[in-house]
Amino acid sequence: MAQLSGQPVVILPEGTQRYVGRDAQRLNILAARIIAETVRTTLGPKGMDKMLVDSLGDVVVTNDGATILDRIDLQHPAAKMMVEVAKTQDKEAGDGTTTAVVIAGELLRKAEELLDQNIHPSIIVKGYTMAAEKAQEILQEIAIEVTPDDEETLMKIAMTSITGKNAESHKELFAKLAVDAVRQVAEKKDGKYVVDIDNIKIEKKAGESVEESELIRGVVIDKERVHPRMPTRIEGAKIALINEALEVKKTETDAKINITSPDQLFQFIEQEEKMLKEMVDQIAATGANVLFVQKGIDDLAQHYLAKYGILAVRRVKKSDMEKLAKATGAKVVTNVKDLTPEDLGHADLVEERKIAGESMIFVEGCKNPKAVTILIRGGTEHVIDEVERALEDAIKVVKDVMEDGYVLPAGGAGEIELSIKLDEYAKQVGGKEALAIENFADALKIIPKTLAENAGLDTVEMLVKVISEHKNKGRAIGIDVFEGEPADMLAKGIIEPLRVKKQAIKSASEAAIMILRIDDVIAAKISKPEGGQGGGMPGMGGMGGMDMGM
Secondary structure: OEEEOOEEEOOOOOOOEEEEOHHHHHHHHHHHHHHHHHHHOOOOOOOOOEEEEOOOOOEEEEOOHHHHHHHOOOOOHHHHHHHHHHHHHHHHOOOOHHHHHHHHHHHHHHHHHHHHOOOOHHHHHHHHHHHHHHHHHHHHHHOEEOOOOOHHHHHHHHHHHHOOOHHHHHHHHHHHHHHHHHHHHOEEEOOEEEOOHHHEEEEEEEEOOHHHOEEEOOEEEOOOOOOOOOOOEEEEEEEEEEOOOEOOOOOOOOOOOOOOOHHHHHHHHHHHHHHHHHHHHHHHHOOOOEEEEOOOEOHHHHHHHHHOOOEEEOOOOHHHHHHHHHHHOOOEEOOHHHOOHHHOEEEEEEEEEEEOOEEEEEEEOOOOOOOEEEEEEEOOHHHHHHHHHHHHHHHHHHHHHHHHOEEEEOOOHHHHHHHHHHHHHHHHHOHHHHHHHHHHHHHOOHHHHHHHHHOOOOHHHHHHHHHHHHHHHOOOEEEEOOOOEEEEHHHHOOEEEHHHHHHHHHHHHHHHHHHHOOOEEEEOOEOOOOOOOOEOOOOOOOOOOOOOOO
16 A cells, blocks of 8 residues: 555555565475475485375375375465476476475475575576576486386386385386386387386275286276177187267167167167167178277177177276277277278287286286276275376386486485586586585585484484585485495495486476575465455465474
């Protein structure tokens, strides 16, 4: 509100909250840091889990950064920006979500120290941008090239990703499942591998133990055959995929049919039956003995299919139809009349099996399937869900290495190397920007520090020790949290994809820079339901929904 010749001028409506300059920066940095602190305890092999309970009482137990932040109901806008960091990291690299968020939080903490010394945000932003660009170059220099055919390295990558998650006790099994699945669906284009992970289907069924999880070189459909007289097992399957309903078509226009005698009614019904039988005859004539239909199958058509000994499944999802086509080599046909023997796919075995009391159709033994299924078993739903999250991360990191061909030593080794190199770079740059670059370098030490902290080690002693050994013995030295000592990460097989680290630095620095550039927060009055109280932006003062002292 401004004053003009004694007359007040209202610019912002009543109830609007506004934070300007240092206040806005302080509050935004605080909100983002609370988010980083929340997920920080989950980092590394010795990280703890979070139990998240939603408003309906559904429980999720996980230590996956992206899942945690996705499930927390946040209201502060700067906190929501941190969630975007985790989502971007998950989408681009598949792993390292917690790392990205923790680095972003620490970058902001270090920026606040500079703001307290009256260094302008623009200078900090410039320094951080230079440091982030230099970090990408350094990472590329220290990366180790691997061939996509190196199964041993791919296994190590997958096992490093799974370590610290609930599936850790069976990490070799799941690493093998992830590596086999990715290698099976990988396609070579212009001499490079391309992996579409949508072609890896994950099916979950509670019951049995986690060890019973398996890779099916084909597709598992969570459906049952449509008629009890159909065979439950067909060897040497010839598979037809049809995208239309095996039902009598209704006319497109609104039409009435007047039937005046019982004979006409009888002829009408007979004609419908004849049409359905013709459809089934056409399918049988191609030699197909397994049929997957995306839409419905009429009861009578089911009867005729059963007579021909054809195993049929209806209302199959479009995505499953595409996977079946990729796995068996079949073509999805829109019209039964167009179906030819060339359109059929092949599999050694199609069988209906009872898994955890429910029928599922297994399509196995496809020659060179470009779509596969991983069937996860486990004692409870929570266990299976967490195994699925671990497996998805493992699949994505194996995909990263197959496509890029570069890895880095993990266990904080990459961050320590970056920190040392960026410190040297800051001395070359000089000026006030050098302070920001030094703080950027210092912020990266949060990763080895957190790994040590979560393992119950003395962080100061550990950090001094590991940095000293890193300088003397080489860039592969990181923290072995199991032994509580610095160790050669490459020798221990603790490695991660270059893409994960590059993306973590990129998204963390971009988020920190974006938050630092904000010097004015104008929050409209939040409308509340009847009986509630309106107010400024929830969480601007108290991080609505999250306790400040986390």
